[in-house]
Amino acid sequence: MSTLRLDQAQRVDIVCRRGDTFKMVLNVRNSSGAVVNVSGSAFTYKMEVRETDTATGTVIPTSATGFVFDGTASGVLTVTVSSTTMAAVNSGLYVYDLQATRVSDSFVQTWLYGTFLINEDVTVP
Numbered sequence: 001m002s003t004l005r006l007d008q009a010q011r012v013d014i015v016c017r018r019g020d021t022f023k024m025v026l027n028v029r030n031s032s033g034a035v036v037n038v039s040g041s042a043f044t045y046k047m048e049v050r051e052t053d054t055a056t057g058t059v060i061p062t063s064a065t066g067f068v069f070d071g072t073a074s075g076v077l078t079v080t081v082s083s084t085t086m087a088a089v090n091s092g093l094y095v096y097d098l099q100a101t102r103v104s105d106s107f108v109q110t111w112l113y114g115t116f117l118i119n120e121d122v123t124v125p
Helices: 083-087
Strands: 014-017 022-027 043-050 068-071 076-081 092-102 108-119
Touching (some): 043 076
Parallel strands (some): 014 108
Antiparallel strands (some): 022 076, 043 092, 092 108
16 A cells, blocks of 8 residues: 655754744755745745644744744745743743745645744743
8 A cells, every 4th residue: 555645744843942032044945955945925934833733822823923934045944033922931842833835826835843842941031
């Protein structure tokens, strides 16, 4: 029996610290190793952190006060969250995923998923 694998998402577990600026830099390449244009003219992005995969509310949403994305034509995608937003989040173990939507045809694909551990911090802004 053969299996057709349409789920190309990669599991990447994230550990970060409450109150620190969150910054994740990804170098995106296709299956042939070629750089992918990840600029805003090529893709839009959503990333959410939730208590569980079935929770209705978000701990950190994609928004002006949540995840912010900056992509380049040379394949570098930077995902940030301000220290102020990270200070307002409780430490704990959560889940997340990162979805990309191709602008040209609205094709949606989850690129990353996994656990999102926020460690407590003593000094919080």
